[in-house]
Structure formats: C-alpha cells, structure tokens
Amino acid sequence: MNAPGQVAFGKSKPRPVQKLDWRNYIVYFAFIGVLIYFSISLFDDGFVSTDNLLNIARQTAMISIMGVAMTFVISTGEIDLSVGSTTALASLTAALAIQSGFGMLGGLVAGLGTGLIVGLINGLLITRFVIPSFLVTLGMMGIVKGMAMWVTDTAPVPIINSAFNFLFGSGDIGSVPILLVWTLLATVAAHILLRKTSFGRQTLATGGNESAARFSGVKTHRIKLMVFLGTGLAAGFAGILYAGRMHAGRYTFGDGDELSVIAAVILGGTSLFGGVGTVIGTLIGSLMIGTINNGLIIMGLDVSQQMMIKGLIIILAVAFGKKAMKN
Amino acid sequence: MNAPGQVAFGKSKPRPVQKLDWRNYIVYFAFIGVLIYFSISLFDDGFVSTDNLLNIARQTAMISIMGVAMTFVISTGEIDLSVGSTTALASLTAALAIQSGFGMLGGLVAGLGTGLIVGLINGLLITRFVIPSFLVTLGMMGIVKGMAMWVTDTAPVPIINSAFNFLFGSGDIGSVPILLVWTLLATVAAHILLRKTSFGRQTLATGGNESAARFSGVKTHRIKLMVFLGTGLAAGFAGILYAGRMHAGRYTFGDGDELSVIAAVILGGTSLFGGVGTVIGTLIGSLMIGTINNGLIIMGLDVSQQMMIKGLIIILAVAFGKKAMKN
Amino acid sequence: GKQDANSSANGKSETSDLKTQESPKSGPITINPKIEDKEILGKGPYGEKAVSAKTLKLTEAEIAKIKKGNYKAAIVMHYTGNDYSTAQIRALKATFKRMGVKVIAVTDAQFKAEKQVSDIETVLAKKPDIIVSVPVDRVSTAGAFKKAADAGVKVVFVDGVANDLKPGKDYVSVVSGDNSGNGAAAAEVMGEKLGGKGKIGVIYHDADFFVTKQRSDEFEKTIKEKYPKIKIVARAGISGPNDGEKVASGMLTKYRDLDGLFVIWDVPAEGALAAARTAGKDNLVVTTTDLGTNVGLEIASGGIVKGLGAQLPYDQGVTEAMLAGYAMIGKKAPTYVAAPAVKVTKDNVLESWRLVYGADAPDVIKDAAK
C-alpha cells in the first residue's frame, strides 16, 4: 500500500477541542471558580495558606486515588459500590498484619491483597455470571462491610510502626505531604494508562459499544475483570492510607466513600453510560469536593448549612462551568 | 443516550420473543427461593405468621412506593438520588403543617408539595441545563437534607392527629395494614401507567434511544420532567407515610433510602441504562430485600453476620434465579 | 446519618480479654464491686434522682426462679458499631445466659428511627418476654414501644425513654451512663492540663441526640463555671465519626493559637489527632469521652490526648439484664438507674481500663504506659 496521506490531519489545523464533550472542561472552570471564591471570602481565615491547601490535598487523597481507578470502571459502563467497605476491611487487615509482626511490608501486602480479592470476586461474578455490576458490588459492599465489623468485632486496631505510618499517610517529604505524592503518582499512572495505552483504548471501547468492541477483538470480559481489579487495588491502597494517616485500622474508614468517589468521577466529566473517561477530570472533581468541604468548615457554618450550600455549589458550579464553556 | 452494546447480538429466539429480558424474571425466582428458605428454616420462629408477613409489607411500603416511581426515572436512563432526603423534609413539613393547625389535609398538601417542588427543580435543571441527573440530584440531596436538618434544628416534630396517623401509616383496615393498601394502589397505578398508557411507552422510548424517540415525536424533555415530578411526589408521599407510621416528622427518615430504592428497581429487572422497566419487578425486588432483612433478624444473627449474609443472598439469589430462568 | 453517635471503640483486641470480663458462673449477680460510688450528675427522664447500679442484686434463689421461666429476650439497639454497644451486648448476653434467658435477636437500627420501629415489629414476631433497647428517638419510636408494652413485653430502656410510656407500667426502668458526668470529667482534665487558662475549641455532634448533647453541654458548663479564664473561641459540629479530621483541620487553620480541643467522642477525636499532628501542634490538649484503644494508647504514651470521661458499658449491660430479671420475678425495680462516669488520665489509665472493661488493658497500652 502506498504512502500514507500527507494531508496532515490535525497538524495543519488547530487541534480540535471536540475530543471529549463539554463536561470534561466544566469541572476546571467550576473548580477555579470555587477556589477564587473561597480565596477571597476566606482570605483572613487562612484558607489560602499553604498549610490549608496541603490539608485539602491530604483530605482528598483517598477519594482521588479510588476515583482514578473508578474512572476506568465507569468508563466501561459499570459501577463499583464496594470500594468504601473494601477500604475499611483493608485498613483492618493491614493493621492486623502489622500487629501480628509481619511488619510494614506485611501490612502493605495484606491491605492490597484484601482489595485485590474483593476486586477479583466482583470482576468474576460480573463477567462470568453476567449479573449487573450494581447488584454484585452492592452485595459485595454488604459482605465486606460485615466482615470488617466482624473481624475485630468493631474494635479498632492501632498501628505502632512509624515507618508504615510515615510512608502511608502521616509523612511529609520536605513540606510535601506523602499523601499528595501518592495521589499524583496514581493520577499520572492512571492517566497514561487510560490515554496512552491500548488497555485504556480498549476500556473506553468496551464502554462505548461493547458488542462493537468485541467484534473488533477486544476481550471485553478481560477488560472488565481488570478494571474491577483496579478499583479493588485502589480501595485496598486507600485503606492502607487511612490506616497510615490515623495510625489504626477501623471498620468505619471509608464509610460512604463510594458516593464521593463516584461523584468525583462524574463531576470530572466521565459518563455514567461509559465510553468517555478522564482521569485528570476526576482528580479535579475530587479536589473540588474537598475544597468545598474545607471552605465551608472554615466559614464556620452549621452542618445543615454546609450541606445546603455544598449541594448548591455543586449544581451551580456545573451550570456556570457549562455556560463558561460555551463562550 | 441509550446504551450501545446493551442489545444482544440478536440470537434467534423461539417466538413469541420475550417482551423483556431474563432479568425481569430472575427476581421472581429469587424471591420465591428466599421465601421458601425462610419459611422452612424459620417456621418455628414465627416467620410465616400472618403478622410477620404483614410486617414485611409495612416495612417495605415506603421503599416500594418510591421504587415504582423510580422505575420510571431509571427507565429513561436517569437517576434520582434525592428521594431519601426529600422523604425527610416532607415528613417534617407535613408534621409542621399539622402542628400549625392545618389539619390532615394541610399535612398532606405540605408533604406532597415538598416532594413536587423538589421534583420540579430536579426536572427543570436536568432538562433545561442538560446537567447529568446524577449531579443534579446529588446536589439536591444535600440541599434538601440540609434543609430538613435546619428547619427544626434536627428536632423531631410529633404529630397528634389520629386520623392522619391512621390513614397514612399506622392504621389497619380489618387486618390489612393501610401501608399495604397504599403500596398496592401505587403499584397498580404505576404498572398501568408504564404498560398501558402512551406516557409509559414514551418513557421507555426516551430511555431506549432518546434521539430516535425525539424523531418519532416524543417530547423527551417533558417526559423527563414528568418522571422527576413522579419521584418527587412519591418521595413526598413516602415522607407522609413515615410521619403517619412514626407519629412524627424527623430529619433522619428515609436516610439512605435512595440506595435501597435503586437496588429494588435494579433487582426487579429495570436496566440502569434505560429503555427497559418493570413496576411489578420493582415491587418484588423491594419485598425481597424486606424479606431478607426480616428473616435475618428473626434468625437472631449479629448485625455483622446479617450484613454479610444479606449481601451473599442478593448475589446468590440473582445468580441462581438466572440459572433457573435458563432451564 | 447512620453514623456513630455516642461512644466507641476500645480494645478487646485480644480474645483473652473477653473471658476475664465475664462475670462468675455462679453466685448472685451484681455489677463490678470495684466501681466506686460517685454522685450521678444526670437526672432521669421524669426528673428522678438516679439510683446507683451498685444497689441492684439478684440472689441465687431469684436466679433459679428466673431460669424456670425459660424467658426470651430481644436486644434492640440504636447502633452496634461501637464499643459502647458491643460491650453492653456482650454483658447482656453473658448475664442473660446466667439467668437462663435466651437472647433471640440483636438488631441495629443504624440510628434510623424508622428502622428501629421495623426491628421492634420484627422481633415481636418471635414473642419475646423482654426487650432491652436504646431508643433512637423518643418521639417517633414511642408507638412501637407502646405496642410492645401492650403485648406484655417487659421493656428495659437504655440511655433514654420513648415518650408517653409510664415508668413501672409500660417499661421497667431506664439505665443510663452518666453522660453529663462524662462531659464534666473531660472539662476537668482540660482545666487541669491548661492550668486554668487558654483558648479552646469544641467539636460537638450536630444532631438531636441527647446522649452526645448532654456531654458537650456539661463540658461547656463546667468550663464556664470552674475555669472562667478558659475561653471557648471556636465551635464546630460533626455529623459522623469520620468528620473529625476535616473539622479539626479547618478549626486549626482558622484559629492557629488554640491551646485545647474537646471532641465529642473518641473516634472523631482520633481524626482531630491526625489534624493536630499535621498542623504540628504537639502541645495541643485534646480531651474527649469514651475510652477507646487508640485514645487510651495516646493517653498512656503521654500524647496529645490528655484525658477523657468514660462510662462503664459492661456493667451497664449487667445492670440492664438484672433489671429485666427483676421484672420477670415481679421484684420492684427503681425506674432510673445510672452508672457513674470515670475520669481517665495518664495516671490511672490502666486501672480505668480494668474498671471499664473488667479486663487488663491490651499490651500496647501497657507498654506505652511504662
């Protein structure tokens, strides 16, 4: 076959903005808007201090890390509701491993292993039995939560291993929190995986049109299995980070996180219907939710007011972000 | 947007082709299986007593009623996360109206009105601003929950109106709980609406393929607005029923119900991607969850065990129901 | 939300603890005799003065009589996800066992009043003779409890009663920890550690839940009355146990010069600890309520948490079972019984642990206390 066309598509013309739809950019506008608003209104209250901004990074690390993994699951058109409870169980298995003298590495293996096993079971049930992922992971959420309560009868397990606690939660490298380092590592890795590798392409293809993907030779079941292993792993790691940050494992960690994680992903611009996904968007979505939480607390509002205003901001930010995009 | 890849590869099936896919029937098998299991194993513990079976009906009434409305929303490919908190607010507005002397009718109007307003705002935001319903209703969930906390500063409001309490929650007609009557009324009405009216047909069409539906003359935005009004109304009514059953309004009523409601709908066989929906399936899904909850308590298990086994049953019931369907 | 409210965690991290804290297999039933008689600050639902749990006793003869009845009991909790509940359930099960009472169900309402009503209905299907319950909400659960009472079930309330139920008639008794005393103890530790002056913050439970409300109210009252030079400059609410870190971080951002922080119970206090560590505020004085493992460890190792007020869930559970036993044999029971609060600091953390849980502290705490 002859030389490929020298009509350089996408080179002579400006690169089209149309690669993903507006939703992917809204969150940037919305996030910037929220940041500016709080920076001005809460300037005197220390909102813009480096410490506080780093705090936001710390507080959102677990949601961000689970979010980038969830981006893959949602990109395939599936959902994983079990991440929150997996986080709890992983924090406990990690803590128990350390308590039993297996050291930092033992804790790491136990926590990640817990996540991987949950992800594996989810993935196998979804692909082999073709049960909707909503039901599988809802069931799994209960099972894992029950196990987390049962394993120590709801008692927390303290972790006395300062290397573990430093490396997986409490430490700072210079003035950069280790949690921020983990977040960035996870985001960059996931971004490359989604945008730059054939696995990422196949993930999006599976979500875009599963049967067309299969006709094109994509092993869609394997892709789905992999993405659930991914959320499992991320939830396990988030559990380790909770443990390191709080110097303990506890069954309440991560409680309700599934909703925050999914919210961050959707806010970031990934479509619940699959086929469209953005890791960076998810990170920004997570940071935005974290910033709102932080700002409203610093404002000194009641919990009820915080809830109302947070809801309002989410809706307004998206609506205005969309408007800004159009212009 | 419809879900590509959802439609199977078109295997030839014996005629007449099933109207809905296997998932709609699974829940019946699963439900019957669960009932039989508990009836045998818990026979001596009074599981099969009329009282207990009616209890299950009472306990699931609100979920069922919100579920049948949610069936429409999910059939259009959307989702409504705000029903739980709307329920809480409606119970409070109803209670406050009665407390302020507007009587039973006042309470009814206040509760239903609350629900309708929330539904209206959801619907308008989703159709006019084209924001994903997940984000709109997530935001709304926070706003409404915040309002419910704020309106009485988290204090419950007692209802001293025996007619209201009888009619909307605590009463029995003969030995039939009034909650069961409401559930059946709602289910029958919704079933007819979905299966026998052009509104129902257009709801399914909107979820099946929105742009094709629009080409065919379906006013898809109006349909979406209507289905959100529907969940709003149902949530308002569920709030009234909680209030009548508990003789009070309280900000925690319905907390987390959105997940149970959506679970009942999906378990019933409605697809999260839209286009396929079944009201009866939702009712059975809701009853099944209620039966499991009830049976496990009667079994006398610890809470952690209850959680684990409930999750297991959901997964197994669906898997076996599917197998039973195939044979 | 469905989250935690009043109390929490602790250490039954080694199974051996479990055995030691159970009461002896024979002999009369009483609460742990080592508990000292302290004045109870809180008042009963009808303004009654509290009767000390120490005055209760079931003799061997009475126990034998109860055993003959082959009674059934249901435990209807508001929540079971914290140590306060688990310790009570453990004590209830053990004590009922000695009384020959069968525990037929344990339920968890997840802080949802509507679920508790369902739970009561469900357990009634098993026809229990006794219900021991922490009511989620005194208003909205009243109907269900009334229904139980009307069905002849003897109800023992814990920490609160449902409206419109008459003591001695509709319910046997209400057993309560001394919540106010808990708050007062935490305030006293705060006052002592700060030397009577400084700026502090309060993280309270932003919900209509009287258990936690009594604690924070009494904390603030005690600070104002006893330590006028300590100023409460910041106040923020949490809605669940996982909010501690976020709220404390925000508070420390806004008020960099805080000297002390009271957190409503130990789980969010752990979050506050993480926040204080990241903010580099090693000299912050944190006090709280409930003796959980992690805060216990922190106190023992001389960390940021300096002390707390604790209740006695295990003995409270024993008390509840005893009162149910009273009802079974028609023995007159006091309608309001309270167990005192314990003030825990580094000096007495190991003894307090023994008092609270009837067992030795876990090794980690013992090591840290050395």
Add this chain to the structure above:
Amino acid sequence: MMENISKSFNGITVLDSVSFSVKKGEVHALMGGNGAGKSTLMKILTGVYSADQGDIFIDGKKVEIHNTDDARNNYISMIFQEFSLIPSLTVAQNIFLTRESKTSLGLLNDKQCIEETEKLLEELDVDIHPNDIVGNLGVGYWQMTEIAKALSQETKILVMDEPTSSLTQKETEILFSFIQRLKNKGYAIIYISHRMEEIFEICDRITVLRDGKFVATEECRNTDLDTVIQHIVGRDSNKAFEWKERPYSTDVTPVLEVKNLQAGSKVKDVSFKVFPGEILGIAGLMGSGRSETARAIFGIDAKEGGEILINGEQKTIKTAPDAIDAGLALIPEDRRMQGLILEHSVKENIILPILSKLKKGPVLDEAKANEMASHFVEKLRIKTDDIFKTSRLLSGGNQQKIVLAKWLANNPEILILDEPTIGVDIGAKTEIIDVIRELADSGKAIVVISSEFPELMALSDRVIAMHNGQVVKELRRTEIHSEEELQHAIQGN
C-alpha cells in the same frame, strides 16, 4: 419545495444554497456521493436541523419548520438512514410510537396495534412478529420495520433515506409496489439511494448534489446512468461493476473450510471452502441465515455442531477474539450496533482492532496511529473534517467506510464481509471492490455476503446460494450468465 438552503456545522459548510423541489405524485431521487449533504438537506425538511439560511414552501406557502413536530403538522415524514427505532421496544410498539390507538378508557390498545402491525407486515411480506423486540432483529428487518412505520403514517411528503440499503431484491420489489401506490395517491416521495438500477426503475426526476452544492435536476426519461454517475462523482467512471477473471488454485488446502456448521435456528447445515486468493460470494434471501453463518464462524453465536478448519487445521473458536487470533476478520452488517463506537472519533474506531500493532514500548504510538487513520481516510475517501471527528457526525456511507477501514488496516488472513457496501456511493464502491480484489490477489481468502447482485457478480470467483440455513447451490462465476440465474438459485429451487 426548498429554496437556497444553506447549513454548516462548526463552521464547515455542508449545504451551500441548495434548491430542491418535489411535486405531488412524483418520486424524486436525491443523489450524490457520501457526505454530499442529502441526509442533511432532508433533515432540514423534517425539522431535525434548522437551516442557517433558506426557505421551505409547501403548496406554495412558506412554512417554518423548526422541529419534528412542525414537520409532522405539515404531513412530512421520513425514513431515517440511521433509523429512528427504539431497540428495547417491540416492532408494533415502535411502529405506533406516539400514535397508539387507545381504548375507551384512554389506555393503550395494544391488541389493535398488534393486529394492524400484523396486517402491515403481511402486506410487506416480512416474516417477523409484531411482538419481536427490535433490538434482537437484524438490520434488514430493522429497515423493514422503519418502512412499515413510515407507511403507517398519514403523510403527504415522504422522505426515504436509503430505504433499501439492507434489503434483498424481494423486499425491494415489494417496497416499490408500495411506492407506486402512494405515488398514485398523490404523495410526494423523495427517494435517496446509491443503487443506480433502482433509481431508473421508480423515479421520475433526479436531483444530484455534490459536496453540498446543487449539480443538476433531470427528468429520468431524458438521461442515462452514465450521465448521472458523472454528475455524482464529477468525472467519468464506469470500469466499475465488471468481473475480472483472476487466477488462483483450488488444488491446495483451503484457507477456510466450514463443515456441517449448525447454530441456532437459522444455520442448519452449512459447508463450504475458500481457497487462497479466492473471493467467495454468498447469496440468499433475507433471513436465509447468511449473517448467522458468518457470526457463528466468528464465534459471536454459539456453534451447535460442525467444524471450522483453517489452513487444514481444526480450530475452536468460541469468542470473537479467538477468531481474530485465528486470522479471521468479520465486517458485520450492522454498523451501528456492531461495527462502530459511534461516540468515538474516526481515528479511534479505525485503530481499535490494530492497537497491538501500534505500540511504542508500553504506550501507543500516537503519531503512527494518526498516520494510519489518515491513510485510510484518504484511501477510502472518507469525508470528514479530520480524523478526530466523532463518527456519529459522519454521513452514513462514510460511517460504513470506517467499518471497512478498521479491518483493512488489520490485514487479516481470512476476511468475511457482510454487506460491506451498505450505503456506500457508487464511486467509492468501485474503489472498495478494487481493494478487495487487491487483498485476494495477495493470497487472502475472502467471503462476501451481499444482497446486491451486481456487486456480488462483480466480485465473486465462486458463489454459493443459501436458503433456509443450508447451502443449496454452488456456482462458479463463469457458470453464471445473468442475475436471473442467481435469483433462481436463492429461491431454493
């Protein structure tokens, strides 16, 4: 009557001051290459898009059509090229959507809808049931449902956008008799098709568009095929549909051998061989089981019996990826459901089957991917603004070309094409035929399923006819002298 209609998307002009008129009782063909703007023009008429400029007149009166309701109120209806059916609803439900008959209680009268649908389907002679779920049907039936839907509506102006692209001759003829009846009733019919022979069979006038510009309107009687083709492609071209004898050997091991294949109710007993360098055509009526055979071979449908041998070796093919590993490729007949990810760009679709060949270390070589995509966009003349355009926004024929490009890029050993040129314009069709021949010449085995006899005759070295799930006849191309012979073969006698 439409006057000076212009339309552009994102600044790219798609229609440039086009005028077009159709009279009562006339069948007016609208022709042009892929992406010429035919569908867009008709969507403006039916209110799906609004024109940037220009006016529409009906019966001499200027009308405003801004949405599909306006069109309906003016009695305009359309068979859409991309189908306006709801996959999850039944045939009857789709046909009567928003126009259901009601009982006296205001409830849906499904029984009546089903009865009417039954009648309609009978008249159209389609063997589907009103209660069949549309999503479970093949494209051919899908298209028939769409036609039935249009015919069931009261209308004055009926637009048919490639109504026959997935139909076999039999259905096409039935449709034409319908069109004749409607024409006699005084309907105005606008007919879009790339099948030249049809145009001359039923149309009265022809209007040709090229690149969004009006080229000519001619009376059918006064023109001929060559002139029209010249209008469409803008140059001479008639080497097209001519079969060329190509040498290949049948003494060697067949590349693909199918033995007694059985799958589902539609594939009862299918055996055939394909030799290296050979192009095998499969002819058959709608529902004869051709597509099912292809799908069973490719591992999409479960096989219930028979063997697949590749280069003489027996292969177990349970899934599509298995098939691909074995060197097979299938171009599916349904580009919307199986061929494309409509929401993804042209480039993403083209490179999907060949991702593994585009690696640079662990990551994808984007530059090479862009090059590859651009190359095929050029080669198949896919009309798109750039390779990053969302596939859904391309014209139907250009979407089909992407599906082809996907598999040509993969360079498989055995290529099965199921209706490969649905909706592709006459110019591109000849080029695609050349590409397929080129592939065969390089020693690949090719199987072509097609309902268009001219195409089948032009391509195949050998043709097998299927009827009712069985191979009923095998003919060497040299033995076939006319389309009638093929027609006979597929009737099963």
